[in-house]
Amino acid sequence: MDNILLCSNHIPLVTSIHNTFIEKYMLHANGSYVKVYLYLSKCIQAGEEDLSISSLADQMENTEKDVIRALNYWEKQGLMRLTRGEDGEEILGIDVLNPDETLSAQEESRSFADLSAGNGDTTGTSAKRSSSNKDTHSSLETAASDSHSATDASTDNDAKASEQKTEHSKTTAASKAQTASPSISTVEARPQSSHKTIQVTTEQMNRLAENDDFCWTSNVVESYLGRPVKPKELQLITYLYDTLHFSSELILHLYEYCISLGKTSTSYIEKVAIAWDEKQVKTPDDAQNATIEYNTTYNAVSKAMALGRPLAAIEKDFVDRWQNQWSMDLSVILEACNRTLLKLQHGDFKYAEAIVERWHRSGVHTLADIQKADEAFANEKAMERAAKRNGSDSGTVQHKRSQAETAALERQLLQV
DSSP: OOOOEEEOSSOOSSOOOOHHIIIIIGGGSOHHHHHHHHHHHHHHHTTOOOOOHHHHHHHTTOOHHHHHHHHHHHHHHTSEEEEEOTTSOSEEEEEEOOHHHHHHHHHHHHHHHHHHHHTTOOHHHHHHSOHHHHHHHHHHHHHHHHHOOOOOOOHHHHHHHHHHSOHHHHHHHHHHHHHTSOOEEEOSOOOTTOSOOOEEEHHHHHHHTTOHHHHHHHHHHHHHHTSOOOHHHHHHHHIIIIISOOOHHHHHHHHHHHHHTTOOOHHHHHHHHHHHHHTTOOSHHHHHHHHHHHHHHHHHHHHHTTOOSOOOHHHHHHHHIIIIISOOOHHHHHHHHHHHHHHHSSOOHHHHHHHHHHHHHTTOOSHHHHHHHHHHHHHHHHHHHHHHHHHHHHHHHHHHHHHHHHHHHHHHHHHO
16 A cells, blocks of 8 residues: 555644544544544654555554544544545545634534524535435435334324313323334344344434434445445444444444455344444454454364364354353353263264253253253262162062962972
8 A cells, every 4th residue: 555645734843632632532532543643643743754554553553444444533523634546445645634623613513503403494404414424314214114114193183182181181192192103123133142132213213314423334334335235234233323322433343344254244243243232342442352252262162172273164153153142151162072072082063062052951051050960960870770770679589589489389289
């Protein structure tokens, strides 16, 4: 990648940071993004010109994608202006903008929007929204109409009733209004790692259609996928953003991670997202740590099975099912692998699955549970052996008794 040109007209010749950046922007940003901003500020103020995305990534011990994600974030915040190549991907220049001017422009924009809304002027608000956000708005409406039909409630009659009727009538009207609330649409894909069902309402989708941050996130996801997002994909993004409260940065990191694995299906991305949510993943850094832990699990299973190689995709599916769907501890999974190896003298995931599934059905999820189950099994076998011995002894006594009775009968007959 070619070097990029840095320029600025406001940062002095010492490494100084605007108080506005610290107070209004830094406190709400991801730590890795702040590192990129501070390092770029230092480079500009030091007059460094030989700079590239790869060198930035090396300096901060990060990936190039992480650096680009940070630059996109600051561009979205209005603190940087990125110059891109003809392909729209390669970054050729970075213009670091004045935080004071950016904040002032944003406040004026919000004031104008409030004034337009107060005057009933929707033209000004519409003019501010970019064409890409309009596309996202349209996609949201399409997704909402595909998933369910909104129920129209008559508010005029309720308002009149509330003015004319008693308090009891008001309560009745409120109850009717609740009944007329939008119905709930359920995304088809269901995560294997959780019993949650993804639900998205029309109200959510209509509200987020006016959210610039959400629209920007959806547009970036489209650029990652290389095509417009489908209605079900937009429902998933809505759920991640508005229900799980994933930040824009975390959603983009999620899609980057899945796409890097060659996985773009909604069901797979959903499964990873639910797993991250259960692990309390809140930032891209948290996600990277969770990914490292995930890969550690694969490596541990490969070692326990004595494979001497990374797990194949179908073998990873076994591990994912044991860990995510059946909620087995890694120690339990490794114990099943060890027993498989001892029994068969080689790794066999189907045999190990039979062990893990039996434990799952018996409510076994930890090593302590396994020990209790083994003890119960040993006691049961001991009782069976004891019962067999008792049955054998009883048969011997009965046989001896029959012989004695036969001899006595013979003597009686001889006497006769």
